[in-house]
Amino acid sequence: MTARLPVFPLGTVLFPGLVLPLHIFEERYRALVRHLVDLPDGSPREFGVVAIRAGWEVAPKGPDGRPLPGVGEVTLHDVGCTAELRQVTELPDGGFDIVTVGRRRFRVGEVDRAGAPYLTAEVEWLPEPEAPDEAADLLAARVIAVFRQYLGLIRNDPEEISEQLPEDPTVLSHLVAATAALTVADRQRLLAIDDTAARLRAELRLLNREAALLRQVRAVPVPLGELASPPIPN
Incomplete structure (x- = not known):
C-alpha cells in the first residue's frame, strides 16, 4: 500500500514510538504545520521524517546571503518514519514549536520537489511484526542486559541505568536504536530492518562494539563528516 506524504529531511533518524520536538522557523515548514493543523478532525496529522544522506537541506550561504555555489541539493535515505503531530505552540514571529511522535516506517519512492512549498514523496508502508516471536523475546532479554552494561559506561546516574526498559521486543529495539550513541548510518541501517529479531x-x-571501545578509549567513534556537518535549522 502506498501513500503521498509531506517529507521533512533531517540530520537524524526517527523511530516509531520515539518523541521528536522541532523548532519550525523556515517558511515552507511553517506552511506544512499550518496544513496539518487545518486538516479535518480525525485526519492523521503526520509527515515523513527522512535522514539526509548527502548535501544540506538548507544550503550554506555566503556573505551576500546567496547559497554557496557547488552545493548540491539534498539526497535522502531510502527508509523513513512518520512523525505524528501531538503538540503545536505558535510563536510570536509566526514560527512553531512542535512535539511529534514517531509512528510508522516507510520506504521512499518518487520525490516531488516542486508540487508544494515542501518536499512530498510517494511512500510504501513497511511491515511491522504483529504476532509474538520467540526468537525476538529471547534476544530482547540479552539486549536489555547488554544495554544496561553499556549505559553504565556512558552514564553516571544509577537511576538512569536502572530505569525500566520496555518488555515488548519491537518497542525495545526502537528505543535502543534511538538512545545508543550511534552514527546516523548505524541508526539508518537499524530502521531499515523489517524483522525485530x-x-x-x-x-x-x-552495543558490544561500542562497549568494547568505551572500555578501551572512553569514547564512541563518530565520522569526521558528521562532526563537520552544519546544524539542521528546523
Missing part, C-alpha cells in the same frame, strides 16, 4: 541481533553487535 534481526534488528535486535544487529543491536547486540553494535
Whole structure:
C-alpha cells in the first residue's frame, strides 16, 4: 500500500514510538504545520521524517546571503518514519514549536520537489511484526542486559541505568536504536530492518562494539563528516 506524504529531511533518524520536538522557523515548514493543523478532525496529522544522506537541506550561504555555489541539493535515505503531530505552540514571529511522535516506517519512492512549498514523496508502508516471536523475546532479554552494561559506561546516574526498559521486543529495539550513541548510518541501517529479531541481533553487535571501545578509549567513534556537518535549522 502506498501513500503521498509531506517529507521533512533531517540530520537524524526517527523511530516509531520515539518523541521528536522541532523548532519550525523556515517558511515552507511553517506552511506544512499550518496544513496539518487545518486538516479535518480525525485526519492523521503526520509527515515523513527522512535522514539526509548527502548535501544540506538548507544550503550554506555566503556573505551576500546567496547559497554557496557547488552545493548540491539534498539526497535522502531510502527508509523513513512518520512523525505524528501531538503538540503545536505558535510563536510570536509566526514560527512553531512542535512535539511529534514517531509512528510508522516507510520506504521512499518518487520525490516531488516542486508540487508544494515542501518536499512530498510517494511512500510504501513497511511491515511491522504483529504476532509474538520467540526468537525476538529471547534476544530482547540479552539486549536489555547488554544495554544496561553499556549505559553504565556512558552514564553516571544509577537511576538512569536502572530505569525500566520496555518488555515488548519491537518497542525495545526502537528505543535502543534511538538512545545508543550511534552514527546516523548505524541508526539508518537499524530502521531499515523489517524483522525485530534481526534488528535486535544487529543491536547486540553494535552495543558490544561500542562497549568494547568505551572500555578501551572512553569514547564512541563518530565520522569526521558528521562532526563537520552544519546544524539542521528546523
